[in-house]
Amino acid sequence: MKNNNGASIRKLSNRSLKNNHMRNFFAVLAITLTGILFTAVFSLTGGVMQTAQEQTMREVxxxxxxxxxxxxxxxxxxxxSDPLVKESSYNIxxxxxxxxxxxxxxxxxxxxxxxxxxxxxxxEEGHMPAGEKDIIVDSFILDELGLxxxxxxxxxxxxxxMGETVEDEFTLCGWYRGDVVSHASELFLSESYWMGLKGSFTDEDFLQWGEGHPEDKNVGLMAVxxxxxxxxxxxxxxxxVITNAGYEPGTELAYGVNWAYMTNRLEAVDPFVMLILLGTVAVILLTGYLIIYNIFQISVISDIRFYGLLKTIGTTKKQIRALVRRQAxxxxVIGIPVGLxxxxxxGAWTLPFMLSFSDYGGMEISLKFHPQILVFGAGFSTFTVFLSSRKPGKIAGSVSPIEAVKYTEEGEIGKKSLKRKKKAKRKKGGKFSAVSMSFSNLGRNRRTTAVVVSAISLSIILLSIVMTAVGSFRIDQYIEQRIAGDFLLGNVNVTSTAVGNGDIDIEPDFLKMADLQRGIEGRREMWTRFSTGLLVDDKAKERLQVLSETGNLRKEPYMAEDLEELLQGEKSLSGYCYGYDKELLSYLKVLDGxxxxxxxxxxxxxxxxxxLGSTVLPSDEHIYHPGDTVTLEWCGEDSIGHEIVDEAGEIINVVYDNLDRKEYKVMAIVxxxxxxxxxxxxxxxxxxxxxxxxxxVEKIGNDGEIDWYERYxxxxxxxxxxxxxxxxxxEQSAFESAVEMYTKQHPQMGYLTKEALRKEFESMVMVIATIGIALAAVVALVGILNFINAMVTAIISRKREFAMLQSIGMTNGQLRKTLICEGVSYIVISGAISFVLGSLLAWLILRALNGVILFFEYRFQILPFVIMLPLLVLAAVATPVICYRSIQKKSIVERLRVSE
Known part of the structure; x- marks a missing residue:
């Protein structure tokens, strides 16, 4: 027969809540912190992804x-015209x-x-070009021109x-703020000016010109x-859509995909990276689950006699579970909104601050509001609360009245506790042992102990992984890759990644000025020789043919003729030929040989x-290997160039004969x-x-004279x-000031400094550290809170037990010492587990990243354990002392009289 006592259950639930102020405070705090954890993580993760996506879009x-x-x-x-295309635009x-x-x-x-x-x-001002000579430019162009x-x-x-030099003066009709992230400035001309330039040229003319001049293959054509x-x-x-239009993708019509979109990136994400991401989500969920579960589980155990009494008056399992769920x-309702x-x-405050240390620092960054963030935060928090309260509710509903009475009365506390105490005395020669008793108390409720230890261990393990990852970034490797020495001087097309291809000549006066500076301890030169290639022998032809059949050669339409000549051995294998001072050769990384x-x-x-074909092949799949003999050819002093012109008489190529040749033995692949x-x-x-x-290159020493350089x-x-x-x-500061002054007066010259690169790398690591340590700090706070809650709840629920122990002779000092030892025991167990598991997981995860992340090499870190364990020990000592003082305010008799 079904009874309708919902109102009674609601009243019981409300009154139970009113009688557990301490439990309610910790429960709301835990739920709030869980909401903060989920929402902050989603906010920061979404904000970083949003910023990274936008920054990449700006680059693209x-x-x-x-x-x-x-x-x-x-x-x-x-x-x-294809239905798949929803919108389009183009520029020429x-x-x-x-x-x-x-x-x-x-x-x-x-x-x-x-x-x-x-x-x-x-x-910022102006409009689209209307007059023939109207133009839109950005602030970078205006700054360079001094306007x-x-x-x-x-x-x-x-x-x-189209082979002609055009010089003209335009009128500024609009300007915009230049984007430091973008690699180029876009200048927009009017339709009438474009039509005047185009004249009678057709699309076919532009295509033909691009075939003969690969550097101009986009001129006059649409970027769609x-x-x-x-x-x-x-x-x-x-x-x-390209195939449907009747063209071969990539050959007849080149295309590109905007890889900035995260959905596009996730389709090709490495399974290991995906595993790490899923593991991170699992850790966050587990963290929230542990703290809330522990609070409700301890609450149910402390109220177990109350639930047993409810069973004696006819309350069903389902009703008790509903009572627990309703309390949750x-x-x-209080904790989740506050947490969100x-x-x-x-997230909104941290994101701009966090990214200000990164390459995004020049962007205007703010966390854009997305309802999904709050929906995910609320959803994960609600799910965690429901999941965490389910098991304690089941325990409360399953306990029988007799079991409840046994669990809370002296059957457990008195006899067994006294037996443990006597046993501890026998081990210590009759003396009281707080350590033995504290470990015995931990074993009384192994589930609670396991949950608390898990929460504490998880926080230390996560902090260990994060701090080990941060400490594994190798700034020395980064700097060695970016600069050899303290300063690198060269053409701005060499020292800057934002300029692109162009001449690489260095002004002799630039080096003369640098050579005359004080404090120079070393000077190393880097050279290149143009028009140098490797003759393609039979072995190379065979290997190239295999690469062509497997799709490992680039095959753009304008390269078809050159590619065919290469496969037939009629064209040499091209590349840049470098030469270095002896001291720089040690910087080369040997891959084979x-x-x-x-x-x-x-x-x-x-x-x-x-x-380098369509991708960079591994060294064991190279065209040539260490030990092979190759023939190098290059333009020498006696080489004669022959100009090749098109039908219009334009020079489209220069072919040299009488090339110099020499055989070399391949020492290594580097x-x-x-x-x-x-x-x-x-x-x-x-x-x-x-x-x-x-x-x-014949070196004649460095005495400030570089006539040899001008000659070559x-x-x-x-x-x-x-x-x-x-x-x-x-002398580094004076040297930098001198080269900086020169480059301001001669903008084609540039320089790099080791110190600037060091700061750049440290800023990048700072972003990673801020994100990781912020997450680890929240998890650590959850662990500490879980521990404090477990200790406080345990002490309050065992007031009668402590009163009974004191009634048979235990002193206040012994009881306080026992509680402190009990708290420290949690930390000792957690510290041992986290040290072993944290070190092992950090080693397994981060060593796998050695080959994935540049300038990264796993290095063990002891610092997270040094930071966390003393804090936890402090909490383990302070919490029992503070709680016990509040219990002491009542006499032993008063505490023994309390039945609930």
Missing amino acids: GGKFHAGLKAATTQQYEKVI FISIADNIIKRQAELRYLPMESALEDMFITL PYALGEKIPLRFQF NLYFDNTYHLEEKVRT FILS IIGYGI TLDIEEFLTGDYILLTQF EIPYALGLNRYSANSCDMVLPLSEMG MQESFTRCFAVSYQVGEQ
Whole structure:
């Protein structure tokens, strides 16, 4: 027979809540903290992903989902007619301004003003170009030209178009703030000016010009931006619309996918990385679960006699479980909203501060409100509360009245406790042992002990992994990759990644000035030789053919003829040829073979890099291997160049004959660090390293005179592209001031400093550390709170037990010592578990990242244990002392009289 006593259950639930103020406080605090944890994590994670996605979009150049490269009008119209394409826009690339040095200035015609927003461009003043000579530029261009941010200013530009040099003066009709993240400045010309430049040229003319001049393959053609209904499977969608239009993707019509979108990245995410992400989510869920579960479990155990009495008057299991769930729901209604608000506030405040240390520091960053953040935070918190209260509710509903009475009365506390006490006395020769008794108390409720130990251990383990990861970033490796010495001087096209390709010549006066500075302890030169290649022998032809059949060679349409000549052995294998001072050779990373520098300098050997086709092949799949003999050819003093012209008489190539040749033995396959290369790459190529003597560079010492440098600049294909300086610590500031002053007056020259790179790397690590340690700190706080709650609840629920022990002779000091030992025992057990598991997990996870993350190498860290364990020991000592003082306010008789 079903009874309708819902009102009675609600009244019981409410009154039970009123009688447990301490439990309610800790429960609400735990739920709030769990809400803060989930919401802050979701906010920060979403904010970082949002910022990273936007920053990558700025680098890519827009918000579009995919794009077509060098498309004709016909191709554009066919592709956008596909139903998969929801929106589209385009612009036409015209040229790059020659007289803008510090920034790549791309001239474009943009017919649609709405496309500006998709390119992250907002005009501060002005309008789209209307007059023929109107132009839109950014603040970087105005700064370089020394012009004010004012409409009507004259903008002088010089650029190449279809083989002709164009010099013109434009009128500023609009300007926008330049984006430091973007690698180029976009300058927009008017339709009438573009049509005047274009004249009678057709799309076919532009395509033909691009085939003969690969550097101009985009001139006059459309850069098309495509938008689909969502960002899933972008690669598949763009290939589909190109195929449906009747073209072969990647050959007849080149395309690109905006890899900034996280959905697109997650499709290709490494399984190991995905495992780490899922593991992180599991840890966060487990953390919230442990603290809430522990509070409700301890609460149920402390109230177990109350639930037993309810069973004696007819309350069913289902009703008791409903009573516990209702209490959890009421506490959640209070705790979750507070947690959501505080957690979101933490995320909104922390995100800009956290990213200010990163490369995003120049961006205007704020956490954009997304309802999903609060929905996920509330959902995870509610789910955790429900899951955490389910088991304690089941325990409360399953206990029988007899078991409840036995559990709370002296049957457990008196006889067994006294037996343990007597046993402890016998072990200690009749003396009281607080340590033995504390460990016995931990064993009384192994489940509670396990939950508390798990929560504490989890916090230490997570902190250990985070701090070990932060400590494993190798700043020395990063700096060695980016710079050799304290300063690197060269052309701005070498020292800056934002300028792009261009000449690499160094002004002799720049080096003369640097050579005259005080404190120089070392000077190392880096050279390159143009028009150098490896003859393709039978072995290389066979290997190249295999790579072609397996899709490991790049096969853009404009490369078809060169690729065919390469496969037939009629064209040499190209690449950059480098030469370095002896001291710099040790910076090369050997991938296969061995590098004997003294033997290498004899002039009989060559070093090769990995082959670069559609991807970088592993060293064991290289065209040539250590021990092979190769023939190198290059333009020498007696080489004669023959110009090849097109039908219009334009020079499209220069072919040299009477090349110099020499055989070398491959000593090793090496990797050239960023600091020693031009960081430019040719398709289907590999770079080479020779001794300087083999490149015709005869060193005559360093006495401030560099006539040898000027001679080679004028008479050969060999160029010194950078010089590194080792400078005494006391003179580094003066040296930097001198080169900085020179580069301001000569903007084509640039420099890098070791100290600047160190700060850049430290800023990057600071971001990672801030995120990780913030998460670990919340988890640590959860663990400490869980421990304090367990201790407080246990002490309060055992008031009668303590009174009984004191009634048979236990002193206040002994009881206080027992409680302290009990708290410290939690920490000892947790510390041992976390040290073993934390060290092992950190080793397993982070060692796997050695080959995944650059400049990362696992290193054991003891610091997290040094930080956490003393804090936990302090809590273990302070909590029992404070709680026991509140219990002492009542006499032993008063505590023995309390039945609940």
